[in-house]
Amino acid sequence: MPHNHQQDLGRAELKFDAFKDLLHISKEDICRRFFLENRESIRIKKEDVAVRNLVKIFDAALAISNKKGFPTMSMRDLSAGTGLSMGALYNCFSSKDDLLDMIQEQGRTVVIKILTDCTSGVDDPRQKLRRTVQTHLYLSEVMQPWFYFSYMETKNLGKEEHKRAIESELATEKVFLDIIEEGISSGIFSPVDAGLTAAAIKATLQDWYLKRWKYERRKVTVEDYSHFLVDFIESYILTEKN
Amino acid sequence: MPHNHQQDLGRAELKFDAFKDLLHISKEDICRRFFLENRESIRIKKEDVAVRNLVKIFDAALAISNKKGFPTMSMRDLSAGTGLSMGALYNCFSSKDDLLDMIQEQGRTVVIKILTDCTSGVDDPRQKLRRTVQTHLYLSEVMQPWFYFSYMETKNLGKEEHKRAIESELATEKVFLDIIEEGISSGIFSPVDAGLTAAAIKATLQDWYLKRWKYERRKVTVEDYSHFLVDFIESYILTEKN
DNA sequence: GTCTATATCTGGATAGAC
DNA sequence: GTCTATCCAGATATAGAC
Incomplete structure (x- = not known):
């Protein structure tokens, strides 16, 4: 019986370790769900086989692409990385571009769901903001390869998928x-430019998964960064403006 | 007689239009200087010809790469984009990878010079910070294609150049x-985590040239963004910490 | 379902005429 | 210095045996 992780995440206390464990075991679940929803474009019929291969393929494709870039990754690279032959690979997708779309699709659905669910039951804008920042950071920590990939390979997408990526x-x-607008209109936040502020928050969140080497080298943990970011943002939106 | 733009920029009032005009005319100068310093690796001997071609090549290479990615850009694309034949192209560089390095090199030298020169004669850390933020934004506005390129194509560089990019x-x-540490130790700034703060500043600066479509669509000007950023940052470092 | 072998094509780089 | 024509390495995708 499939387990609803999103709800757990919503109620969880947002310690990173708990968050991590919860999501990590569900990697196969994600692929399983993906398989069930995309049966038509996958030649393999046995669920277990398909899921096993898909997990390998996504993992390897992200790892290799994030080092060399998706266009530079050859199917032979992927074959070596997964341990699957070319023929086996092409049973899971119909073309390299198709694979690209599959990877995008697969991550996107997870992200938006978790991000919107995480504030269910929270009313205070300040709490909401904190929790969303934290959840985004934790999520991007767990799914770092996907986040990085998604950011860097957007330009290689077809027109249709490119649009979707931007919407996302x-x-x-x-x-x-x-959240910011809600906070402003309820008088809890200062009347800042909500659009620019949201953009700035996003930019700093992105830095966490894009420049991970930097933070790793400096031994900054997700929790460190999370606390810092919340302070940084709150200093601005809680300070009275003239 | 070559004109020293850096000094002018140092003294300028940092209105964007002035900044822009000053730098725009010097695009050829940059290529000329580049040619003179890299004569050995360029087969063309006549300065004017070389400079004319280099300008075309850099412009087209950046434009095409920023749309499709450097690895996906074929030399035939570049040939079409510049109006030069394959043979003519290969007179300016010895390989595609060489071209990649040349582009990196060309921009890097400009950037670091301008960024360090812009605060000459400024003592107050707060002023320094403002001016550096502003200069970085203006510079990345004028050289947006290069900044974007440099960010996105880092992973395609060879080991040596990759190292350089990270150092840069x-x-x-x-x-x-x-600047932040100076401000803290002189008691003007609060005792924040200087490393994380600097990283956050960088992240927001990068967003400006990486997500330009977003700000363009919302009709945010560089000056708007600059003012916002300075406010955002100062709220944090000027607020007393407990 | 998975493998190997291969058909087909594309892209970087060069040779040699002008 | 620049052009065209061409070589060849390496890539995607498939066919057909197991």
Whole structure:
């Protein structure tokens, strides 16, 4: 029986370790759900086989692409990385471009769901903001390869998928925008430019998964960064403006 | 007689239009200087010809790469984009990878010079910070294609150039780090985590040239963004911490 | 379902005429 | 210095045996 992780995440206390464990085991679940929803474009019929291969493929594709870039990754690279032959690979997707779309799709659905669910039951805008920042950071920590990939490979997408990627970017930004506007109109936040503020928040969140080497080298943990960011943002939106 | 733009920029009032005009005319100068310093790796001997071609090549390479990515840009694309034949192209560089390095090199030298020169004669850390933020934004506005390119194509560089790119990234971050630390130790800034703060500043600066479509669509000007950013940052470092 | 072998194509780089 | 024509390495995708 499939377990609803999103709800747990919503209620969880947002310690990173708990968050991490919860999501990590569900990697196969994600692929399973993906398989069930995309049966038509996958030649393999046995669920277990398909899921096993998909997990390998997504993992390897992200790892290799994030080092060399998706266009530079050859199917032979992927074959070596997964341990699957070319033929086996092409049973899971119909073309390299198709694979690209699959990767995008697969992550996007997870992200927006978790990000909107995480504030269910929270009313205070300040709490909402904190929790959303934290959840975004934790999520991008767990799914770092996907976040990085998604950011860097947008330009390689086809027209249709490219549009979707942009919409997705704006959608997560809008989550912050809404919280900020709510906070302003209820008088809890100062009357800042909500659009620019949301953009700035997004930019700093992105830095966490894009420049991970930097933070790793400096031994900054997600929790460190999370606390810092909340302070940084709150200093601005809680300070009275003239 | 070559004109020293850096000094002018140092003294200028930092209105964007003035900044822009000053730098725009010097695009050829940059290529000329580049040619003179890299004569050995360029087969063309006549200065004028070389400069004319280099300008075309850099412009087209950046434009095409920023749309499709450098690895996806074929030399035939570049040939079409510049109006030069394959043979003519290969007279200006010895390989596609060489071209990549040339582009990196060309921009890097400009950036670090301008960024360090812009605060000459300024003592107050707060002023310094403002001016550096502003200069960085203006510069990345004028050289947006290069900044974008440099960010997105880092992973395609060879080992040596990759190292340089990272050093360069850290170098500009260090400019902010130094200012912040100076401000803290002189008691003007609050005792914030200077490293994380510098990183956050960098992240928001990068957003300006990486997500330009977003700000363009919302009709945010560089000056708008600059003012917002300075406010945002100062709220944090000027607020007393407990 | 998975493998190997291969058809087909594309892209970087060069040779040699002008 | 620049052009065209061409070579060849390496990539995607498939066919057909197991």
